[in-house]
Amino acid sequence: MEALTAIVIGTLTAASVYLMLARNFMRFLFGLVLLSNAVNLTIFASGRMTKGHPALVPYGEDAPLGVVGNALPQALVLTAIVIGFGLLAFTLALAFEGYRRMRSVDTDKMRFAEPKEDAQK
Amino acid sequence: MTSWVLVMPIAVPFLAAVAAFLWRANPAGRMISLGGSVLTLMASIALMVAVLDEGVIAAQMSNWDAPFGITLVADYLSAVMVVITAITGLATAIYAMGEIPEATERLGFHALFQTLIAGVTGAFLTGDLFNLYVWFEVMLIASFSLLVIGGGKERLDAGIKYVALNLVSTLIFLSGIGLLYGITGTLNLADMREGVANAENQGLVTVIAMMFMVGFGVKAAVFPLFFWLPASYHTPYFAISAVFAGLLTKVGVYALMRMFTLVFVGDVGFTHEILIWVSLLTMFTGVIGAAAQTDFRKILSFHIISQIGYMTLGLALFTPLALMGGVFYLVHHIIVKANLFFVAGLAKQYAGHTDLDRIGGLYKSAPLLAALFIIPAFSLAGFPPLSGFWAKYLIVKAALEIDAWFVAFVSLLVGLLTIYSMTKIWGLAFWKPHPDGIDPTPDRAPPQVTRAMLTPIAGLAAMTIIIGFFPEPFVQFAETAATQLLDPTAYVDAVLGGTP
Numbered sequence: 001m002e003a004l005t006a007i008v009i010g011t012l013t014a015a016s017v018y019l020m021l022a023r024n025f026m027r028f029l030f031g032l033v034l035l036s037n038a039v040n041l042t043i044f045a046s047g048r049m050t051k052g053h054p055a056l057v058p059y060g061e062d063a064p065l066g067v068v069g070n071a072l073p074q075a076l077v078l079t080a081i082v083i084g085f086g087l088l089a090f091t092l093a094l095a096f097e098g099y100r101r102m103r104s105v106d107t108d109k110m111r112f113a114e115p116k117e118d119a120q121k
Numbered sequence: 122m123t124s125w126v127l128v129m130p131i132a133v134p135f136l137a138a139v140a141a142f143l144w145r146a147n148p149a150g151r152m153i154s155l156g157g158s159v160l161t162l163m164a165s166i167a168l169m170v171a172v173l174d175e176g177v178i179a180a181q182m183s184n185w186d187a188p189f190g191i192t193l194v195a196d197y198l199s200a201v202m203v204v205i206t207a208i209t210g211l212a213t214a215i216y217a218m219g220e221i222p223e224a225t226e227r228l229g230f231h232a233l234f235q236t237l238i239a240g241v242t243g244a245f246l247t248g249d250l251f252n253l254y255v256w257f258e259v260m261l262i263a264s265f266s267l268l269v270i271g272g273g274k275e276r277l278d279a280g281i282k283y284v285a286l287n288l289v290s291t292l293i294f295l296s297g298i299g300l301l302y303g304i305t306g307t308l309n310l311a312d313m314r315e316g317v318a319n320a321e322n323q324g325l326v327t328v329i330a331m332m333f334m335v336g337f338g339v340k341a342a343v344f345p346l347f348f349w350l351p352a353s354y355h356t357p358y359f360a361i362s363a364v365f366a367g368l369l370t371k372v373g374v375y376a377l378m379r380m381f382t383l384v385f386v387g388d389v390g391f392t393h394e395i396l397i398w399v400s401l402l403t404m405f406t407g408v409i410g411a412a413a414q415t416d417f418r419k420i421l422s423f424h425i426i427s428q429i430g431y432m433t434l435g436l437a438l439f440t441p442l443a444l445m446g447g448v449f450y451l452v453h454h455i456i457v458k459a460n461l462f463f464v465a466g467l468a469k470q471y472a473g474h475t476d477l478d479r480i481g482g483l484y485k486s487a488p489l490l491a492a493l494f495i496i497p498a499f500s501l502a503g504f505p506p507l508s509g510f511w512a513k514y515l516i517v518k519a520a521l522e523i524d525a526w527f528v529a530f531v532s533l534l535v536g537l538l539t540i541y542s543m544t545k546i547w548g549l550a551f552w553k554p555h556p557d558g559i560d561p562t563p564d565r566a567p568p569q570v571t572r573a574m575l576t577p578i579a580g581l582a583a584m585t586i587i588i589g590f591f592p593e594p595f596v597q598f599a600e601t602a603a604t605q606l607l608d609p610t611a612y613v614d615a616v617l618g619g620t621p
Binding site: 042083 | 251254255258261262265266269272273274275276277278279280281282284285288289292295296298299300302303351352353355356
């Protein structure tokens with residue numbers, strides 16, 4: 001199970017790096033989404049994988065009985081997903097507004113904050 | 122009692138943010154933000170008093186004992202950073218009353234600004250690694266919005282670069298957290314110190330340490346990860362770029378200082394050696410980049426990078442004197458740098474632009490502003506007896522103490538080049554006549570604008586002079602802070618209750 005997860009994380013990271021190297025800002029964003037998923041899986045796997053032991057407290061007990069899965073990484077991943085979702089929503093809106101005003105998603109053509117003629121001064 | 126002292130500096134700006142958001146379309150919103158900043162300053166001074174009284178203080182949130190719950194903890198370094206954040210916040214809130222137009226206020230400027238202050242303060246106070254990530258995000262989302270608020274091609278362009286690079290660094294930081302949790306089984310920083318020291322695979326720990334160095338390095342804008350900073354810091358409102366310049370990169374430096382004194386101290390020869398070279402290159406490339414610019418704020422932005430190098434150098438040399446210099450530098454730099462951006466904003470009000478080729482004559486027609494520019498500018502360059510002199514003196518002395526001649530040489534050389542940039546601003550903006558033949562007198566801005574913008578400039582300049590002429594208590598404070606960093610027993614005991 002760990003090996004499979006590691007391969008999935010690696011593949012996701014490789015794909016995201018490939019996408020983030022593009023000049024197209026939308027591709028960069030898709031890369032960011034994949035990378036954030038890879039990171040979330042990393043956190044999940046770092047809590048160790050246990051199969052078929054849900055972290056549930058049986059009815060009438062105060063604590064779970066026997067071996068249970070580690071619930072903390074799940075809480076962490078949940079937090080990270082929510083935060084990541086918020087940031088992604090903001091970034092998408094920013095990208096759209098940027099496209100509307102600059103008429104481009106090509107990062108080479110986005111030179112309004114640092115115009116090229118600066119270099120010749 | 123202790124927990125209230127620790128919570129208030131975070132809670133007050135959050136409450137102010139909520140209130141300011143509800144009254145954003147009303148002039149009252151401005152006063153809420155100002156009042157919130159004053160209360161935050163009082164709360165942080167109360168925290169400082171408590172820390173001076175009791176040493177390191179810690180509080181467990183919701184009474185979940187460490188290391189299971191979230192801990193808030195303040196040692197000398199955290200306390201002074203919280204106070205300086207509140208001071209910068211108050212100065213910015215006053216400055217914003219003069220600069221920020223009503224339309225931007227209606228969009229919720231004050232709410233975002235208070236959220237930013239809350240995020241920064243939270244990052245300084247937390248004793249939990251994942252909680253640090255959450256505070257980083259609070260700070261980031263507020264800074265994203267503040268950067269692009271007001272719109273325009275330049276800001277959107279700058280915003281996209283800033284957002285993209287910061288999000289990547291956040292993800293690197295987050296995966297570092299995941300892996301470190303996998304090794305140590307804890308997220309509490311004090312508990313993690315032991316966990317990392319006992320880890321079987323020290324090589325893996327070093328790899329994770331490098332992930333943290335890269336993640337925080339992007340935030341702190343060190344070489345070669347700083348490119349987002351000069352791409353974005355010259356575009357937003359001056360109040361915003363001042364608070365960014367003062368505080369945001371310093372959160373990265375603080376996080377580096379915390380992690381690389383508390384947790385990652387197993388292989389100092391390797392990690393801190395890298396930091397030395399990174400610091401030297403940061404100092405040098407920053408100052409050279411500044412020399413190539415002719416825009417007021419772009420020069421200042423590159424100088425942030427160059428100065429960050431001095432602070433990380435204090436950490437990298439890893440002696441008591443060097444860390445003391447680093448802490449002192451951190452405090453001095455926040456005051457000076459925010460002030461220089463404030464001056465740039467007022468200079469634009471008077472002279473009409475920030476491009477140094479298109480302004481001039483400020484010395485003749487606005488001598489008060491010229492005098493108030495000289496103080497932070499020369500402090501930044503390290504002229505005695507201003508605060509920057511003592512900061513540089515401590516770092517260089519620390520380098521000479523361990524016979525690091527080259528490090529001392531680069532520090533002094535970069536100081537010299539800083540003077541070059543500052544005299545360039547002085548010559549072009551203040552001495553040379555205005556190219557359009559106009560007199561950039563203070564009459565060119567409404568009097569209430571001048572008043573609101575000049576007050577924080579004068580206040581921060583006064584602080585620079587006070588630290589410069591009476592450095593003794595500040596140096597002693599920095600010395601204790603450095604001692605606590607190098608020997609975090611008190612920190613660990615305060616968090617874990619003395620019984621591991």
